[in-house]
Amino acid sequence: MRLLPLAGARRVAPFAVLVTGAAVLGPLGTVPLGLLASGGGLVAPAALLLAALLAQELCTALREPAGAAVARGIDGVLRARVRAATVAMPLERLESPLVQADVRLALHGHRGRTAGAAAVAAAGEAGRLASAVLGAAVLSAHVWWLGGAALVLALAQNRRIETMLVGPGGVESLADSAGQARRRRRADYLAGVAGGPGGVAKEIRVFGLESFFVARYVAAMRAYLAPQARGRRAVVRGYGWVLGVQAAAACGTFAVLGRQAGAGWLEAGALAQCVVAALLVFAYGAGGHQMFDVAYGTEPFRAVTRLLAPVPAPPPAGHGGIDLTGVTFAYPHAAAPVLDRLDLRVRPGERLAVVGRNGAGKTTLVKLLTGLYTPRLGTATTCPAAVVFQDFVRYPLSLRDNVRLGDPSFEGTDADVLAALESAGALDLLNFLPGGLGTPLSRAFTGGRDLSGGQWQKVALARAVYAMNADPSRALIVDEPTAHLDARAEREVFERLLDGTGGRTMVLISHRFATVRRADRIVVLEGGAITEQGGHAELMAAGGRYAHWYRLQADLITRDGR
Numbered sequence: 001m002r003l004l005p006l007a008g009a010r011r012v013a014p015f016a017v018l019v020t021g022a023a024v025l026g027p028l029g030t031v032p033l034g035l036l037a038s039g040g041g042l043v044a045p046a047a048l049l050l051a052a053l054l055a056q057e058l059c060t061a062l063r064e065p066a067g068a069a070v071a072r073g074i075d076g077v078l079r080a081r082v083r084a085a086t087v088a089m090p091l092e093r094l095e096s097p098l099v100q101a102d103v104r105l106a107l108h109g110h111r112g113r114t115a116g117a118a119a120v121a122a123a124g125e126a127g128r129l130a131s132a133v134l135g136a137a138v139l140s141a142h143v144w145w146l147g148g149a150a151l152v153l154a155l156a157q158n159r160r161i162e163t164m165l166v167g168p169g170g171v172e173s174l175a176d177s178a179g180q181a182r183r184r185r186r187a188d189y190l191a192g193v194a195g196g197p198g199g200v201a202k203e204i205r206v207f208g209l210e211s212f213f214v215a216r217y218v219a220a221m222r223a224y225l226a227p228q229a230r231g232r233r234a235v236v237r238g239y240g241w242v243l244g245v246q247a248a249a250a251c252g253t254f255a256v257l258g259r260q261a262g263a264g265w266l267e268a269g270a271l272a273q274c275v276v277a278a279l280l281v282f283a284y285g286a287g288g289h290q291m292f293d294v295a296y297g298t299e300p301f302r303a304v305t306r307l308l309a310p311v312p313a314p315p316p317a318g319h320g321g322i323d324l325t326g327v328t329f330a331y332p333h334a335a336a337p338v339l340d341r342l343d344l345r346v347r348p349g350e351r352l353a354v355v356g357r358n359g360a361g362k363t364t365l366v367k368l369l370t371g372l373y374t375p376r377l378g379t380a381t382t383c384p385a386a387v388v389f390q391d392f393v394r395y396p397l398s399l400r401d402n403v404r405l406g407d408p409s410f411e412g413t414d415a416d417v418l419a420a421l422e423s424a425g426a427l428d429l430l431n432f433l434p435g436g437l438g439t440p441l442s443r444a445f446t447g448g449r450d451l452s453g454g455q456w457q458k459v460a461l462a463r464a465v466y467a468m469n470a471d472p473s474r475a476l477i478v479d480e481p482t483a484h485l486d487a488r489a490e491r492e493v494f495e496r497l498l499d500g501t502g503g504r505t506m507v508l509i510s511h512r513f514a515t516v517r518r519a520d521r522i523v524v525l526e527g528g529a530i531t532e533q534g535g536h537a538e539l540m541a542a543g544g545r546y547a548h549w550y551r552l553q554a555d556l557i558t559r560d561g562r
């Protein structure tokens with residue numbers, strides 16, 4: 001309910017009036033009803049009763065759309081906050097499957113119910129309870145113990161229904177259980193395979209697998225539906241009990257009231273009031289649909305709370321230099337750390353190359369160098385960086401925008417964009433793009449052009465160079481930036497980059513040793529730590545891993561004649 005103010009007074013005020021109206025007008029209506037029944041007037045009490053009933057109907061009818069508007073308002077604010085939080089969230093946290101599940105819950109709700117719907121439903125529940133309490137008060141005004149007894153019973157009945165339906169272990173929670181989710185996935189998978197196109201469809205027809213898959217699907221669906229059916233039968237039985245108790249309680253209440261009236265302790269007006277008040281109390285005991293909204297909407301609300309929880313401050317930023325000391329990093333649920341007590345210092349202006357086998361942890365190292373991941377152990381002092389990732393982004397925007405996105409806050413001119421393209425060896429793109437820098441890099445747009453993998457890679461490199469030119473304190477970090485380029489193109493691009501970025505810090509990750517050899521220092525990453533480091537000549541003279549790999553690659557290139 002504390003979420004309600006998020007929807008703004010303009011939406012909440014009418015909703016609050018309508019909920020209150022729907023809650024109190026019923027009990028208030030018992031006053032003119034009592035007067036009418038006891039002969040204390042006709043026109044005025046009848047008019048008041050009619051007005052109360054009509055107003056209550058109106059409030060009940062309008063409460064739904066007003067509540068929906070409040071829920072939309074709350075959800076809009078929460079979604080914006082969640083989106084802002086996820087954009088600012090450390091990558092490592094964002095990549096966690098638990099956080100991804102929370103983001104899905106927060107943005108799309110659980111079973112169609114959102115945090116806003118839960119807040120509105122909680123307000124509706126409070127209104128229903130208020131109506132029951134007022135009804136009980138009216139009853140107690142005439143038979144002191146009856147109101148309390150009826151209310152306690154109604155509270156217990158309401159709770160029982162809630163537990164049965166939406167409580168932990170209730171029938172609705174069964175559908176969300178891990179076991180049911182697994183059974184459902186299996187049935188969906190079989191249905192998908194049996195009805196899917198492509199190779200499966202061919203094999204099903206050639207090998208006559210139709211009845212095999214249909215039988216498996218039917219069995220899987222039965223396994224999924226059986227616990228649900230059992231759960232529903234239990235609910236029907238439970239409801240039978242609840243209704244039985246409810247009927248007995250109503251009969252008991254009315255018998256008490258009848259006896260009191262018969263004995264002359266309750267006059268007609270009071271009797272009429274008590275009957276209506278008892279019905280209001282018992283209505284609470286019959287449960288309400290809001291309990292589903294509250295129960296399901298609470299899940300997204302919890303997800304929002306977790307996502308908006310404060311995050312630890314990012315590692316401190318240095319000035320052009322990078323310093324990792326004793327850094328250990330492991331992915332969640334991984335048996336061993338990818339990086340293990342690694343020490344790496346990159347001096348300002350140094351050009352460092354990192355080499356290592358596939359899976360050695362080079363990309364992980366890049367994410368630590370750029371502050372996207374934080375070490376489990378050790379410290380990482382990073383500096384602002386312009387990065388080209390292995391899986392760089394291909395923005396369906398103009399070539400100019402693709403480059404300028406390196407630093408949108410920098411008011412660079414076309415000359416800056418061209419300079420970045422030149423450093424990245426991408427200037428010749430302009431010969432083939434009809435609209436020059438303004439050409440959209442997507443066929444989905446009129447006059448747009450698609451680029452080859454290698455051309456896209458050069459654009460991504462130009463974006464990073466543009467960012468580095470916009471702020472020279474940024475280090476240029478490139479992770480396999482030339483995987484789509486042939487060996488000669490890669491060499492050319494790097495020669496140009498190294499010549500054009502003198503005095504800037506650069507970290508280059510590449511599997512091509514001919515490119516790497518010009519770096520000031522080369523480090524070999526193996527077993528989570530740095531096992532060799534030095535200049536090319538030094539490492540070749542040492543005759544270690546680097547020298548071995550270098551010769552292997554050189555031999556292959558010579559043998560292939562490339």
Ligand SMILES: Nc1ncnc2c1ncn2[C@@H]1O[C@H](COP(=O)(O)OP(=O)(O)OP(=O)(O)O)[C@@H](O)[C@H]1O
Pocket residue numbers: 095331332334338356357358359360361362363364365
């Ligand atoms: N998001 C992730 N979650 C779990 N494990 C991961 C994740 N990313 C990488 N790994 C694992 O961490 C190890 C190091 O991966 P990383 O991508 O850093 O290696 P790499 O040296 O860059 O490899 P390559 O040369 O193939 O690009 C691998 O075993 C990989 O499977």
